[in-house]
Amino acid sequence: MLNQTNINQMNNFMKQFNLLLIAFLLGSITVFSQQIEVSGTITDESGGAIPGVSVEAVGTDLGTQSNFDGNYTIKVESGKKLKFSYVGMKTLTKVISDTKLDITLVEDILGLDEVIITGTSGLATRKQLGSSISSVSAKDLSESKANVSIGEALQGQVAGAKINRNSGDPSGGISIQLRGNSTLAGSSDPLYIIDGVFINNSSASLLNLGGNTQNRLVDIDPDDIERIEILKGAAAAAIYGSRASNGVVQIFTKRGKTGEPKISFSTSFNANSIREYLPYNDTQLTWDGNTAVPAERYNYQDYIFQKSTGYQNNLSISGSSDKTGYSISLSQYDNEGIVKNTDFSRLSGRIRIDQKVNEWMDVSIGSFFSNSFSNDMPNGSNYGPITSLLFADNINDVSPDEFGNYPNIGWMPNPYESIDRIKASQEYFRSISDIQVKLRPFNGATINYTFGLDNSSGEGLLFIPNGFSTFSNGRAEKVTAKSLLYNSDLNMSYFTKITDDIKSTTGIGYSYQYDETDRFGVINSEVGPIDGVVTLNPSIVTGGSDYRTQRAIWGGFLQQSFDYKDQLFLTLAGRMDGASTFGADNRQQFYPKVSASYSISDANFWSDNIKNIIGTFKLRTAWGQAGNLSALQPYKIYTNYSAGVYGGNIGYYPQTTQGSADLKPERQTEFEIGFDMALLNDKIGIEFSYYNQDIEDLLINHDLSPSTGFVSRFDNIGSMTNKGYEILVKAKPVSGDFGWEISSTFSANKNNVTHVEGGKMSMAFWGYVVAITDQPLGVFYGTYIARDDAGNEVLDANGFVQGAKGHYEEITLSDGETYLQAVQDFDPISGQPTGNTLKKVLGDPNPDFVASLTNTFKYKDLSLRIQFDMSQGGDVLSWDKRMNYLFAGGEATGLELSGEIPKGSSSPKFGIAEAFIEDGSYVKLREVALSYNLKLNKSYLKSIKITASGNNLISWDDHWGFDPEVNTGGQTNGVTGVQMASVPIPRVFKLGMKFNF
């Protein structure tokens, strides 16, 4: 029934769509006229040649690029206009009057002339947009970075983004949060699109490695990227509908450009090391009763961590002949981890062919494949060497004896044995392909059709040999996961002049997106004792799983933009969409948006006098809505029954979670306002945006009264807000032979949960990470130190700190829910805490702000880039520190042994969460890169660029532990700032060379 209704709806929609198409086509015309050859040189203001400038005959599909010396030649019809564009320069359009045309391009510090594709109907320059859209070009994705993935390459580039590398593992996951958290149960990562293909960036791990999960962007080589566009919230992303409230990141890969074929080869070598050891017990004593007696203490970290190396090679060839453009690249990446026996390697290749079929049709075909392989080591909250490190007393030599036997050190695995004997690997094969057809049926109209396919298959293998200290029978696991995504998108736009002053662009589009997953695993907990024999015997498998999902998302949009005198811009849009994961009655969701921008500096009253100071000033504002469905796995609308066997018969029993047929997407309403300003002849550019997001209908799995027959159910019952501002400042104080550029981003976000059922709900880590009404998402909740009214610690009889005790009083929160507030009680006689152990909110992992400062100095062909990243005001819940208080290998025991602190003063802190909340603020010297571009200008070799760089060199922080940045919560939303045996982010030195042939 339902199915049929939807198909009917779509049928009707498509009929109307087809009629519209025919109307478009009837206007089709073709024109021919005489051609002349125009040539010239393109330079910048200081007279330097600019290679690679795109030269395009307006209104035709003729185009070329300036060569290495800045020269260009193009055949074009006389009287036509030529458009010269280059990233970072203002686009210039000239009418052809002569065969010679030299051009000087001036800098465009705000990039207002850049064409933005994502979220617009067709092409729009940034100037026309009402919302702040970041665009990052390959030039800014510094090649010196030890980038394993795109996320890391973006660090420090995007105002409004919090980019966090969650683990220092060589394939460690990276989360990108745009303008704060916008979901509680789902992933807060944005929607990723590569060349029009909606891709899988899942963090589903094949093996349970205890917190360190890869995200699938790791399959993509950052070297292939030409440009990235980032929509940060609902106001910009409304036309992406139900999956866009976390923002949209669209990646454009390199394409063949008109001009000579370009061949480049780059190679690099890097060396990795641990930046800082976890503090440990380095006091060469141990307790014998109450006496400290000499003992040898070991630094197990010397065995766990290593200095490691990696290398990277990339070959790319691109070019374009008359009608065919091509770009081909092959790359190889291989990097060892700083934890012994971990590594990550990736082989990838990409090809793109752009073919002009005829005057009105272009076809583009792209194909990408990769093979990613990692050797992993369990850690985090799971068994593994760093986890053991937290619990072990480092008084034992845990290296194997002469027969290869590893000493047993209790209930936790011997860390040396884990390092040497656990084999965990994950391998993914990935292919992403697309076919795009672009039609220009008549002047002003374009029709784009994109079919994208993202296919991946992964295999995880875990092997713990027989005889391992904590798995005496061994354990073997094999898990395979397949995923297939495809999207089919049809977009049309029509541009027309209504009057001389008013131009109109109309966009209409329809998209169908489908994805399916298939995961299959088997576990064998009886592994034979012969090392190296690792396959699972299917006849004695002791466990496993088989789970498959399918999902579809579909919807259409209509977007209308008006342009008044190239000064005032207005856009109205709406999207209607649905997803199979939601209830039938809530399938069709409508997301509107309105945005406007006013380029005041283009108005008549903006005199030259003002222009000398403020060259460009643009005001913009936008309002829009978008949805999020990442919180909901498929089939949650159904009450599902699980299989069980009784008396040899199969039976089915309802799961504890009841289905809810009324589920709908989470909805974000965002308002933003801001300005773009260029000062002092484009020496300084400032972008400022303020935003206010209301997120409603948060999907939360909440408790039911058991008399329903169920335990919990997902419903749309929570809400929260994000308010913040973001600033991007770019400056070029000095240019010429010696150049100095500054780029700085600043992002402040304040999250506030406005409603969760019951006022408080646990999110993760055994109730330590919670959502509480009137608090930021993911605050830490736990026991705290007893203090008197003056704030002084109330010590126990031993003079040690102790946990607060007392009673709870009900208070009413702003959403009417009640919350139990802790009130301390003290014994009137002894003054000691009395009553129940109390818990309260102890810290907030959300930073007050994150900021970056990059200075680039240039002297002729030499350049030096220095980047600082900063995060201030976020707290870290450190299990690493907690364990240190209790277990003898921890630093605290060392301090007690050496007499620096009293014996027994540390262990009480193990039970007081406040004592292991750490300040997560840091300033990091993220990168120093020195590069020299040697211009040879030979026919066989044009240039060599040599770069020496260092990453994660220094961290200024008050944090106890490895690194304030890592997060055992992984890419799970809402859970940030939790540390438990996570691999720290390595310090990396890298030497690279790039040859341009």
Place this chain on the structure above:
Amino acid sequence: MKLLKYKIIFILAIASMFVACETDFNNVNQPAEDQVLSTKDGLLLASIGMTQHFSTSSLAPIVEIPGLSTREFGNLSTYLTPSELVAGGTSLPEDNAGTTRLWSRLLRDKGVAESILANADGVDMEAGTKSGLKAYAKFFKAMTLGYLIQNFEQAPINNQADGQATFSNKATVLAECISLLQSANADLAANAMSAEFEATIPGMDFPNMINAFLARYNLSADNYTAAISAANAVDLSSMSVWLYDGSSNRNPVWVFAVDSDPDTKPQDNFGLLGDYIPEAGDGRIDFYLSASSDVETDYGFHGVENAVGFFSNASSSIPVYLPGEMLLIKAEAYAMTDLASAEAQINLVREKTDDVFGVNAGLDAWTGDATDQTAVLDEIYKNRCIELFMSGMRLEDSRRIHDSFTPSNAIDYVSERNRNYYPYPYQEKANNTNCPADPSI
């Protein structure tokens, strides 16, 4: 115009690709509720699933939770849940995980039984299969409701999807249990259960099982004549058991009380004190217990033994009810009016050597004062505690037979029970405005 025609055909071809797009997907991993409840196969599968869940997940708290409050089990761990239960009194909080488990699992089973009853009539099937399906669901609902009312002062007769189920008092709940069981009997009388349904739930003798529970609930409801006649209708040689395969379904009491260093183990002397301590030579001691020198490290420092009997290993079957219970029901019902007949029933239990499950006291006849009703009832209580050991009955038995005893509010590791009823679990109170106030103790 030829070109135009190509353009049109081309674009229409693209556009038409959308028409065939699918937008609804069934769950291929698990069936959804409406798939299960709308067919005969689905309803039969739900009956099996309900049996599987009850016999493992629900039976564990049915035995363990009141067992901890009535000294059947000692607590060898320091975990919060058993520690709070053996302490009892008002220190047992509403969010105790054990009472919450008992409450919510029974309600889930009851919910499935209700779903089967609500849908069975709408599905075509053979008359004997339908009568079996419905009779079993009615039995199941009565049984789950019965276990709820043995542990909580009030219970919701019907689950409610909106979370606001209304509660009924004990008399009303028991009347509902009795009426459900009578209705189950009537279903089977009208259409004898088909072989198909009998094979669906193996190991059970339905008419005897239904009558046994009728006897149990009539006794609880003080319907003594009805209790006697229902007990008389039970063939004592009939066996109905919960089955375990030892791997995917493991004996739940074995799991929590026997398997690898358990947290809870049966107390010495069945947890009985003074006159209630089993007499030397009582065959039921060796049936249920094997000696162990373990002692609690706190919580009263009771000695504990190893559980055997129906809990010896992962695949041991557990009786749905014991024939000895029928004799003891009759004894107790007669004890209200006819002490001599009560004594005769007590002696049938004491002298039993031919129990179909092997629960044989093998003792001599009772030598106590058969003219003293209290003495007779105490002897019945003692025999219930021993005969029906670890079956989840002792809290109800202690409260019914020793109703003059009121547990104290303080922590109590010794008295024969430390609660009368459990507090309603927090999750119910927080989400159901109809949840009544907690019992005072």
